[in-house]
Amino acid sequence: MNQDDLANIAAQTKESENRYDHVIKVCVAAGCLSANADQVKTQLESELKQRGLETCCKVKGVGCMGLCAAGPLVAADTNEKMFQAVTPADASAIIDTVMDDKPAPPAIVMDSQLDFFTGQKKIVLENSGEIDPERIEDYIAADGYEALFHVITKLKPLGVIEQVTKSGLRGRGGAGFPTGLKWTTVYKASGTQKYVICNADEGDPGAFMDRSVLESDPHRVLEGMAIAAYAVGANKGFIYCRAEYPLAVKRLRIAIRQAESNGLLGMNIGDTHFDFKVEIRLGAGAFVCGEETALIASIEGGRGTPRPRPPFPAQSGLWNAPTLINNVETFANIAPIIRRGGDWYASIGTDKSKGTKVFALAGRVNNTGLIEVPMGITLRDIIFKLGGGIPEGRKFKAVQSGGPSGGCVPEQFLDIPVDYDSLASVGSIMGSGGMIVMDETSCMVDVAKFFMDFCMSESCGKCVPCRVGTTQMHNILERISEGKAGSKDLDLLHRLTGMVKAASLCGLGQTAPNPTLTTLRYFMDEYRAHIEEGRCPAGICHPVKVEEEAEVGV
Amino acid sequence: MNKPTIEICTLIIENLECGGRSDQTILEVAEEYGIFIPTLCRLSGLSNIGACRMCMVEVKGNNKLQPACVTKVQEGMEVTVNSERLAEYRKLTLEMLFSERNHICSVCVTNGHCDLQALAQKLGVNHITMPYIHPHSHVDASHPRFIADHNRCILCTRCIRVCAEIEGAHTWDLMGRGTKARVITDLNRPWGESESCTGCGKCVQVCPTGALSEKGQAAGEMLKRRTFLPYLNMMREVGR
Numbered sequence: 001m002n003q004d005d006l007a008n009i010a011a012q013t014k015e016s017e018n019r020y021d022h023v024i025k026v027c028v029a030a031g032c033l034s035a036n037a038d039q040v041k042t043q044l045e046s047e048l049k050q051r052g053l054e055t056c057c058k059v060k061g062v063g064c065m066g067l068c069a070a071g072p073l074v075a076a077d078t079n080e081k082m083f084q085a086v087t088p089a090d091a092s093a094i095i096d097t098v099m100d101d102k103p104a105p106p107a108i109v110m111d112s113q114l115d116f117f118t119g120q121k122k123i124v125l126e127n128s129g130e131i132d133p134e135r136i137e138d139y140i141a142a143d144g145y146e147a148l149f150h151v152i153t154k155l156k157p158l159g160v161i162e163q164v165t166k167s168g169l170r171g172r173g174g175a176g177f178p179t180g181l182k183w184t185t186v187y188k189a190s191g192t193q194k195y196v197i198c199n200a201d202e203g204d205p206g207a208f209m210d211r212s213v214l215e216s217d218p219h220r221v222l223e224g225m226a227i228a229a230y231a232v233g234a235n236k237g238f239i240y241c242r243a244e245y246p247l248a249v250k251r252l253r254i255a256i257r258q259a260e261s262n263g264l265l266g267m268n269i270g271d272t273h274f275d276f277k278v279e280i281r282l283g284a285g286a287f288v289c290g291e292e293t294a295l296i297a298s299i300e301g302g303r304g305t306p307r308p309r310p311p312f313p314a315q316s317g318l319w320n321a322p323t324l325i326n327n328v329e330t331f332a333n334i335a336p337i338i339r340r341g342g343d344w345y346a347s348i349g350t351d352k353s354k355g356t357k358v359f360a361l362a363g364r365v366n367n368t369g370l371i372e373v374p375m376g377i378t379l380r381d382i383i384f385k386l387g388g389g390i391p392e393g394r395k396f397k398a399v400q401s402g403g404p405s406g407g408c409v410p411e412q413f414l415d416i417p418v419d420y421d422s423l424a425s426v427g428s429i430m431g432s433g434g435m436i437v438m439d440e441t442s443c444m445v446d447v448a449k450f451f452m453d454f455c456m457s458e459s460c461g462k463c464v465p466c467r468v469g470t471t472q473m474h475n476i477l478e479r480i481s482e483g484k485a486g487s488k489d490l491d492l493l494h495r496l497t498g499m500v501k502a503a504s505l506c507g508l509g510q511t512a513p514n515p516t517l518t519t520l521r522y523f524m525d526e527y528r529a530h531i532e533e534g535r536c537p538a539g540i541c542h543p544v545k546v547e548e549e550a551e552v553g554v
Numbered sequence: 555m556n557k558p559t560i561e562i563c564t565l566i567i568e569n570l571e572c573g574g575r576s577d578q579t580i581l582e583v584a585e586e587y588g589i590f591i592p593t594l595c596r597l598s599g600l601s602n603i604g605a606c607r608m609c610m611v612e613v614k615g616n617n618k619l620q621p622a623c624v625t626k627v628q629e630g631m632e633v634t635v636n637s638e639r640l641a642e643y644r645k646l647t648l649e650m651l652f653s654e655r656n657h658i659c660s661v662c663v664t665n666g667h668c669d670l671q672a673l674a675q676k677l678g679v680n681h682i683t684m685p686y687i688h689p690h691s692h693v694d695a696s697h698p699r700f701i702a703d704h705n706r707c708i709l710c711t712r713c714i715r716v717c718a719e720i721e722g723a724h725t726w727d728l729m730g731r732g733t734k735a736r737v738i739t740d741l742n743r744p745w746g747e748s749e750s751c752t753g754c755g756k757c758v759q760v761c762p763t764g765a766l767s768e769k770g771q772a773a774g775e776m777l778k779r780r781t782f783l784p785y786l787n788m789m790r791e792v793g794r
Contacts, residue, residue, distance in 0.1 A: 286731065303728060308604040308624045461709060461728070461735030462605045465643075468650035471733045472684050492684055499646045502619055502639075503607045 001263040002271050003149050006140060013141035020058040022098050027073040027129065028061035029215045030247050031208075036088070037072035043088035044074075047095055057099060063216020065129035067116055068369040075112075075129065084110040115385045116367045121348070123356050124332040125372045128216035133251050136258035139219040145264055147338035148223050151230055152274045157187060160231040164334065166342025168354030173199055173290075173327030174402060174431040175507070176353070176420040182324065185314040186232040189322035194234040196225050196276075197318065197325040199295060200241035200248070203287040204403025205454060207434030209358040210328035212370050214241070214248035217332070218255035222265065222278060224331030227338060229276045232324050237276060240295050242283040252280055287404075287458035291506045292317075292325045294460065305460045306506035327432065329358055349375030353419035353430075361387050363436040364394070373418070380414040383437055394439040398522070402431025404451045404458075405511030407518030408444065427518040429511070443540035444523040445530055448516045449477040455512035466509025469500035473516060480527060483534040483543025490531065494520070565631035580622040580633055581609055591635050592644060592673055594651075595710035596623045597760055599786025600719055606710060607647055608673070611635050619643075641677070648674050649682040654733060655691060656705035662764040663776035669762035670708060689733065696746030699769055700758050702737075707765035709735055713757035720789050725751040737765075756782075 017023065026032075026041040044059045065073045070084035076098045083094055083104065090108050097104040122128075131138035139145070151160050165180025186194060198221060202210040214221060225237050241249055256278055259265040267275045281299050288294045289304040296318050298304035317323025333355060337345045346354050353375040359382065362368050366388030373382060379399055383389070390396050398408040407428035409416075416422045420430045438447065456470040476493045479485040497513035497520070504510045520527065529535045534543045561576045567584050574583035579602070584591050595606035604621035611622045614632035622635075634640070651657070651670060659665045674680075691704035711728065714737060718724040725748050729738045739748040758766040759778050767776040 288731075308621055310626075456732055459732040461730065461732045462603070463607050464605070464647050464650050464708075465607055467709070467732055467735070468654045468687075471687060472650065472653065475685065475687070495642070495646065496684075499643050503610055503643050503647065505604060505607070505621075 010141045013137040022057040024059050025062040025075045029064035031068035032071035035071045039088045043091040047091045063128040063133045064212040066370045082110040082112040083108045119386045121374045147335040157231045163342040167337045167345035172329035186324040191322050193321045195318045195323045196229045196234045196237040198239040200328045201283045201290040204434040206362040207360045209433040218251045221331045224334035235275045237278040240281045288460045305462045350419045359433045359435045364439040365437040375419045376417040390439045398438045400436040402429040403434045404454045406431045407514045410522040443538035444519040444526045446540045448519045451515040463505035465500045465503040481541035563629040567633040568635045574627045600715040648679045663767045663771045664764035665774040696744035706763045712760040716756045716760045
C-alpha cells in the first residue's frame with residue numbers, strides 16, 4: 001500500500017457513505033451494548049429493509065458517544081438529532097424522525113446541545129461515535145494512517161520526536177512524564193532491538209477512558225504506536241490489555257488483522273524499509289501490572305511485580321532492551337499531533353499541561369460518562385456544567401481524581417484549573433482520568449477505607465511498607481468507621497501514611513495513602529465525629545461508641 | 555549492547571568521603587568503609603531486589619528515598635544513612651514485619667540466631683505500636699528433613715533466589731498478593747512431595763528467620779550455618 005492507495009480507500013469510503021441520504025449511528029461500545037444496543041441496531045436495520053429504505057438510510061455501529069448513563073445512544077447524520085435510552089421498540093419512531101422529521105417520543109429525545117456535548121474539545125475522541133471501529137476503511141476516511149505515511153516517507157525519527165516534544169504532550173497514564181523526553185531517551189539508548197509497549201491495563205475503579213478509546217477507535221492507538229516505533233527505532237510492539245476488556249481486545253485483534261492485511265503493520269510498511277509488528281498480551285487481573293516494570297515482568301512471563309528503577313525501561317526494559325512504554329491515551333494523541341503539528345497541540349491547554357484530557361465522570365453527578373476537555377478547565381465546569389451538577393439538588397462534597405492513587409478535592413478548590421501541577425498542589429493527582437463525584441451522602445472515612453481496601457488487595461506483596469502498611473491503614477480506617485478507634489489510632493494512621501508514601505517500592509504504594517491523606521487534611525471533622533462522638537455525619541457507617549480506647553499494640 | 559564503562563567515583567556517605575566503582579551500589583561501598591546500613595532481604599551473592607526497604611537512604615538532591623542495595627553510586631553523591639526520619643521508617647518497617655504474622659521469639663527455633671530479631675534489638679524496637687494481624691498460616695512439615703513455618707516468614711524471598719540462582723532448582727516461588735502472598739514449593743504442593751527440590755537445604759540456611767528450619771530443633775536451637783555464603787558469588791561465576 002502507498003499513499004495513493006490510502007487516498008483511494010478514503011475517497012471510496014466517503015463516496016459510498018455519501019450515497020445515503022441519512023446515516024443512523026448506534027453506539028456499540030461496551031456500555032450501550034450491555035443495554036441491548038445490538039438489538040436496537042438489528043431492529044433499525046430490519047425496519048429500514050421492511051420499508052424499503054435500506055438504500056437511502058444506513059445504520060452504522062459506532063464507538064462511544066460519551067453519555068454512557070443515558071444509553072443505548074443513537075445519533076443521526078451530523079448529530080443534530082440524538083436519542084437516548086433507546087429500545088428496539090423505538091426503531092420505527094427513530095426512522096420516522098430521521099427520514100420525515102416527525103417529532104420523536106419525548107422520552108427518547110436527547111438534547112444534542114447539552115453542555116455535556118458542547119463543552120468538550122475532542123482530539124483523542126474525535127472519531128468516537130463517528131466511525132465504525134471494526135472497519136479500517138472508516139478510520140482511513142477520517143484521515144487515518146495519513147500521519148503514519150507522512151512520518152515514514154517524509155520525516156526522520158528526530159523530526160517526529162521534535163513534533164512530539166513541541167506539542168508538550170505529557171504521559172496520560174497519570175504521572176505526566178513529558179512524552180517527547182521519554183521518546184528521546186529510548187531513541188538515544190543503545191541497542192539493536194527496541195520495543196514499544198502500549199499500557200492498556202486500566203484498573204482504577206470507575207475509570208474507563210482507555211477501554212472506550214480501544215473499543216471506539218482502535219486504529220488510532222495502532223497508528224500512534226507505529227509512529228512511536230519509527231521514531232525510537234523499534235520493530236516490535238506489545239499492547240498489554242487487561243482480559244476484563246473482552247470487547248476492546250476483540251476490536252484490537254480485528255484492527256491489527258486489518259492493518260496487517262493492508263500493509264499498515266508488519267513488514268515494509270508503506271513500501272518502505274520500516275517494519276513494525278504488534279502483539280496483544282492479556283493481563284490476568286492484577287492492578288499492579290499497570291506499573292511499567294511489573295507490566296514488563298508480566299509480558300516476559302514472570303510474576304507481575306515491580307522492580308526498583310533505575311534502570312528505567314527506556315534504558316533497560318522488556319528483555320533488557322530499551323523499551324518505550326506509553327498509555328493508550330498518549331498514543332491516541334500522536335496521530336493528530338503529527339497531522340496538525342506540535343505547535344497546534346501546544347496551543348491548547350495551560351502553560352505546563354498541554355492538549356486535552358479524557359475523563360470518566362462517575363459517582364453522584366447527573367451526566368455520568370466520558371468527556372474530553374481542554375487542560376485548564378475548572379473542576380466546577382466539569383462537574384456542574386458538563387456533568388450537570390449533583391442529582392436531586394444535594395450538596396457537593398468532594399471530587400476524587402486519579403483513582404486509588406489520587407486524592408479527594410473539597411469544595412474550596414473547585415475553581416482550580418485541571419492540570420497536572422494544580423491537582424498535585426491540593427494533594428491529588430491527574431491520574432489516568434477517573435473522576436468520582438461525591439455529595440453530602442458520601443462518608444469520607446468510608447471513601448478512604450474503600451480505596452485503601454483496593455490498594456491492600458492489589459498490593460503485590462513484594463515490599464514491606466505497601467504490603468503491611470496498606471493492611472494496617474485499612475484496619476485502622478475500618479476501626480474508625482466502626483467507632484472502635486481512639487486518638488492513638490489516628491496518630492498511627494498519620495505515621496503510616498507518611499512512611500508508606502516515602503518508603504514503598506513502586507507507585508502503587510507511594511500513592512496508596514493519598515485518598516486517606518487528603519480526607520484527613522480536608523475532612524478531619526468527619527474522622528473526629530466517628531472517633532469522638534460515634535457518629536457518621538453522612539449516615540453510611542454505623543459507628544458504635546465505645547467508652548474505653550481500643551487496645552493498641554502489645 | 556555495549557558494556558557501560560566503569561568509572562571510579564568519589565562520594566560522601568555519612569560525612570565520610572568514600573571511593574567506589576560506578577557499578578557498585580551504595581550499600582557495597584558503605585560496607586567497605588565500615589558504615590552500617592540495615593538490610594533484611596539482601597544477601598550478598600544473591601540478586602538484589604530492594605524489597606524490604608530497610609536500607610533506604612537519603613541522597614542529596616533527590617527528594618525520594620533510595621534503597622542502598624540497588625542504587626548505584628555516582629560521582630559527587632551525598633548519602634545520609636542515619637536521620638531521624640530514616641530511623642522512624644526503619645522502626646516502622648520492623649514493626650510491620652513483627653505485626654504481620656506470628657513472631658513469638660521465645661518459642662521460635664531460631665530464637666537468638668534470627669536476623670529479624672537481631673535487627674530489632676540493634677535498632678531498639680522492643681515493642682510494637684500497631685495491632686497484630688495474625689493471619690491463619692500453616693506449617694508444612696511434609697519434607698523429611700525440613701520444616702516450613704509460614705507464620706515466621708517475612709517474604710524476603712531469599713529462599714526463592716538461592717534455589718533459583720545458586721542451586722538452579724527453582725523449587726520455591728511466590729503465590730498470592732499482598733499480605734496473602736506465600737512462598738510455595740513447586741506449584742503449591744507440599745514440600746515433601748516436591749519433585750524439583752534437591753534437598754540441598756540452602757534455603758533453610760539463608761532464611762533470616764525461623765520460617766525454614768531443620769527438623770528436630772527445639773526453641774533457639776536452629777543455628778543457621780552460613781559458611782558457604784562467601785562461595786555464592788563464586789558459584790554464580792561458575793554457573794555463567
